[in-house]
Amino acid sequence: MSGHLDIVQAGPGLSLQDLGRPGFRAQGLTIGGAADPVALYEGAAILGQSANLAALEMAGSGGAFRVSVDMRIALTGAEMAANIDGDPLIWNASYLLPAGATLTIGGARNGSYGYLHVGGGFDTSPQMGSRSSHLSAGLGRALQAGDSLPLGQDGTGQTGMTLTPVTRFGGGAVRVVASMQTASFSPDTRDRFTQTEFVRDARANRMGVRMDQPGEGFTTEGQLTIVSEVIVPGDIQITGDGAPFVLMYECQTTGGYPRIGTVIPCDLPRVAQAQTGAAIRFEFVEMAEAIALQTRFLAELKALPSKVTPLVRDPANIRDLLGYQLISGAVSAQANPFEEEN
Amino acid sequence: MSDWPQIRTVGLSGILVSFADKMSEPANRAALAFRAAVDAADWPEVAETSTSLISVFLQVDLAQAAPEGVIEKLRDLLAQANWLDAPLPAGRTLWHVPTVYGTDLAPQLEEAAEAAGVDPDTAIRELSTSRVRVLTIGFAPGQPYMGELSETWNIPRQQALTKSVPAGALVVAIRQLIIFTNASPTGWRHIGQTAFRTFRPEAKQPFALSPGDELVFPSVTQAELAKIRAKDISGNGGASAEALT
Numbered sequence: 001m002s003g004h005l006d007i008v009q010a011g012p013g014l015s016l017q018d019l020g021r022p023g024f025r026a027q028g029l030t031i032g033g034a035a036d037p038v039a040l041y042e043g044a045a046i047l048g049q050s051a052n053l054a055a056l057e058m059a060g061s062g063g064a065f066r067v068s069v070d071m072r073i074a075l076t077g078a079e080m081a082a083n084i085d086g087d088p089l090i091w092n093a094s095y096l097l098p099a100g101a102t103l104t105i106g107g108a109r110n111g112s113y114g115y116l117h118v119g120g121g122f123d124t125s126p127q128m129g130s131r132s133s134h135l136s137a138g139l140g141r142a143l144q145a146g147d148s149l150p151l152g153q154d155g156t157g158q159t160g161m162t163l164t165p166v167t168r169f170g171g172g173a174v175r176v177v178a179s180m181q182t183a184s185f186s187p188d189t190r191d192r193f194t195q196t197e198f199v200r201d202a203r204a205n206r207m208g209v210r211m212d213q214p215g216e217g218f219t220t221e222g223q224l225t226i227v228s229e230v231i232v233p234g235d236i237q238i239t240g241d242g243a244p245f246v247l248m249y250e251c252q253t254t255g256g257y258p259r260i261g262t263v264i265p266c267d268l269p270r271v272a273q274a275q276t277g278a279a280i281r282f283e284f285v286e287m288a289e290a291i292a293l294q295t296r297f298l299a300e301l302k303a304l305p306s307k308v309t310p311l312v313r314d315p316a317n318i319r320d321l322l323g324y325q326l327i328s329g330a331v332s333a334q335a336n337p338f339e340e341e342n
Numbered sequence: 343m344s345d346w347p348q349i350r351t352v353g354l355s356g357i358l359v360s361f362a363d364k365m366s367e368p369a370n371r372a373a374l375a376f377r378a379a380v381d382a383a384d385w386p387e388v389a390e391t392s393t394s395l396i397s398v399f400l401q402v403d404l405a406q407a408a409p410e411g412v413i414e415k416l417r418d419l420l421a422q423a424n425w426l427d428a429p430l431p432a433g434r435t436l437w438h439v440p441t442v443y444g445t446d447l448a449p450q451l452e453e454a455a456e457a458a459g460v461d462p463d464t465a466i467r468e469l470s471t472s473r474v475r476v477l478t479i480g481f482a483p484g485q486p487y488m489g490e491l492s493e494t495w496n497i498p499r500q501q502a503l504t505k506s507v508p509a510g511a512l513v514v515a516i517r518q519l520i521i522f523t524n525a526s527p528t529g530w531r532h533i534g535q536t537a538f539r540t541f542r543p544e545a546k547q548p549f550a551l552s553p554g555d556e557l558v559f560p561s562v563t564q565a566e567l568a569k570i571r572a573k574d575i576s577g578n579g580g581a582s583a584e585a586l587t
Contacts, residue, residue: 025401026377026392028523028541029483127543137483138524139543180350180358209515227364228480230392230399232355254394254480262353265405287351287409294354294405 003069003151005118007143008102013059014143016122017115018144019052019140021130025253031233031248032134035059035206035272038166038301039077043117045304046074053120053121056133058114058145061208062105063115063145065097069262070152072119072159073097078111078169078273093162093311095325111169111273112204119154136207136250142268160311166288166300168270170202171278175287176236176261178228178292184220185238185260193218194259194282198244206250209271210243215236220258228256234263236282246271266297347372347420349413354404359411360397361425367490370477371398374554375428380543387412393553395478395487407504410429426557432587434554436473439521439561439581441512444569445468447535452529454514457497468494469533470561474519476553482523484540484549488519488557499529510536510579512559519559534559537571537579550577556586 007014019040020033034040034057044051055076056065062080074094075082082089082105089095092115097103108114124131133140143149182190190216201210218238231237235247237257246263247255248271261284263271274280285293348360359376361368373393380391380400387407388400402412444451455465474488491514499515502525507513511522514532517576520530523540536559542548551557562570562580570580 022401023390024483024515024549025390025399026479026553027483028485086381128548137541139483177351179353189407227395228478229397230352230358230394232353234353234355238554252481253392254478264357265356287404290354291408298405337385 001261003067003071005071005149005151006066006068007063007145007147008066009064010143010145010147011058011061012142013057014063015057015133015135016054016056016124016143016149017132017142018054018130019131020249021103021128021134024128025230028135028253029137030231030249030251030253031078032137032139032206033130033132034115035248036077036168037114038168038269039113039115040093041301041304042076042163042165043115044076045308046076046092046163047072047117047119048276048305048308049119049121049155053117054124055118055121058105058116059286060112061107062114063118065103065105066101067097067099067118067151069099070150071099072154072157072232073103074117075105075114075146076107076117076165077113077115078275080108080114081106089163090311092165094159096159105122108275110275112275113272118151119157120152120218123150123152127274134250136252160197161308162311163304163308166269168275171274171280172270173281173283174267174270175264175285175293176282177236177264177285177287178259179259179262181258184258185218186220189218189220190260190284193244194284196281198280198282200271200276200278200280201243202276204276206248208245208247208251209274210245212243218260220243226256226258228254229257230260231255234265234268235259236263238262239288259273263319264294264330266294344422347425349416351398351404351409353408356399356401356404357409357416358397358399359416359420362396365395365477365490367469370475372396372425372428372430373398376420376425378431379423383415383419385412385415393478402489405582415525430554434552434556434586436584436586437551437555437581438560439557439579440535440562441470441534441536441568442564442582443534443561445564447564447567448512448532450531451533457531458494460494465533466561468492469514470559476555476557477518478553479549479551480558482526482541484551485520485523486540486551486555486557487520491517491519492532493517494529495545500531501525501529503529504532507532508535510538512536535567537574538581539577542577545577572579576578
């Protein structure tokens with residue numbers, strides 16, 4: 001069996017992503033990968049498979065998809081309106097997508113990046129050890145209507161499973177540690193930075209997220225003369241106009257703008273998923289606390305598979321009825337089961 | 343003992359060892375040599391290493407490995423040599439990359455020459471015979487920052503950005519050269535055009551250059567570059583490579 005997923009319709013920011021491509025920083029290539037890696041762990045837990053498998057990342061809105069063989073799917077990340085042939089789906093859950101049926105995924109209702117996972121993952125050829133598209137490096141590309149992705153081999157996993165997502169949607173407090181150039185900002189500037197309520201700007205992509213605020217910009221002495229230095233995901237770069245940019249996994253490897261601090265990795269998904277207009281506040285924590293928070297977060301990710309539960313079976317749930325009839329083989333995927341009853 | 347080298351944590355992602363606060367040849371050489379020493383030490387907590395102009399970055403998950411332990415090992419290693427006097431690491435390559443200077447392929451040669459205070463012929467003679475080193479790779483995959491050119495070429499970036507220079511463009515500012523990986527806007531002046539591809543994602547060795555490699559950009563005519571482009575499938579753009587020992 002070698003199935004494939006056809007993209008019938010594509011939103012503007014559709015790409016294949018996994019946990020990224022480490023090991024090439026010295027050659028100018030950042031890790032890239034999913035903007036919200038937590039979603040990859042959640043999808044993997046729901047489908048009972050490895051988080052290293054690639055999934056479809058949907059920035060802002062999804063698209064329409066069809067598979068050539070019956071396929072298990074799961075939906076995670078930013079919640080989006082979704083249905084299979086018109087029957088609505090609950091987010092953060094797994095389903096059987098029958099061959100030939102159309103899965104339609106609309107705009108994000110809460111969050112920025114939604115993910116479509118398939119049982120067994122996508123079986124495209126890895127490039128330099130990863131299947132993720134690194135759009136800013138010109139490695140891979142955004143997916144379009146008409147594209148077809150090969151599907152991996154799925155085990156005999158379950159569907160109809162769900163998971164309460166890790167808390168990270170709607171903005172909020174983001175913890176930051178001091179970084180290389182934090183001390184070059186005056187204490188007053190740092191105080192004002194942590195007291196300011198920022199709004200996630202519309203200028204945001206897989207490379208970075210701009211933070212907006214009504215007051216004057218944040219500056220440091222000698223801002224334009226800093227020697228170009230390594231960038232890590234989470235660095236908060238203060239650009240020429242004084243606006244903070246939180247750099248994401250697809251950022252450049254080096255940069256000459258000063259960094260006021262670095263978002264700790266466990267809070268970076270909160271920045272990625274903050275939708276345009278969401279309020280964000282930055283809070284400095286000591287290194288020891290940051291390490292404790294990150295350690296707890298890694299344990300939470302590891303425990304995700306144990307948190308998966310069956311979707312509550314409601315006899316009125318149309319999706320379930322349709323699935324049941326399909327398993328019995330009584331109707332084809334294209335037929336409307338309710339027509340026969342009339 | 344001066345304030346340098348400095349050791350600092352970088353978020354929870356790793357540790358940075360800096361040899362100076364601005365670009366200098368000894369600090370860049372120290373970074374290259376020290377990175378080679380860290381790689382040779384092969385510490386289990388270090389996932390990868392990289393250099394920028396004057397520093398070495400060690401990628402370490404600081405939530406899994408306490409920074410203090412790594413910093414202590416770094417101090418010991420730093421004490422083992424005067425890194426500013428260290429020789430360049432072994433295994434480097436010297437490249438000769440055919441380049442068209444000026445013409446409509448590289449329209450800012452004359453402007454750059456004027457900024458440097460030399461006539462265009464002198465500019466081409468100097469640029470095409472200068473041997474530069476890859477100081478660091480960054481910004482885009484495989485994209486080299488090379489230097490240092492003579493003080494003549496200590497020219498500032500232009501105020502306004504050029505909307506786009508093509509891949510393979512050779513640009514100059516602040517005694518450094520860059521070969522662009524992808525078409526990109528830039529404040530550096532476009533003085534030469536090569537057919538050299540710095541990033542070849544489909545190749546077994548996707549990155550043509552490494553920090554420490556050296557390059558010369560001999561002048562060729564537009565016709566010669568067109569001929570090179572027509573038959574080159576390697577991405578080398580007619581460049582030749584020899585091992586440096």
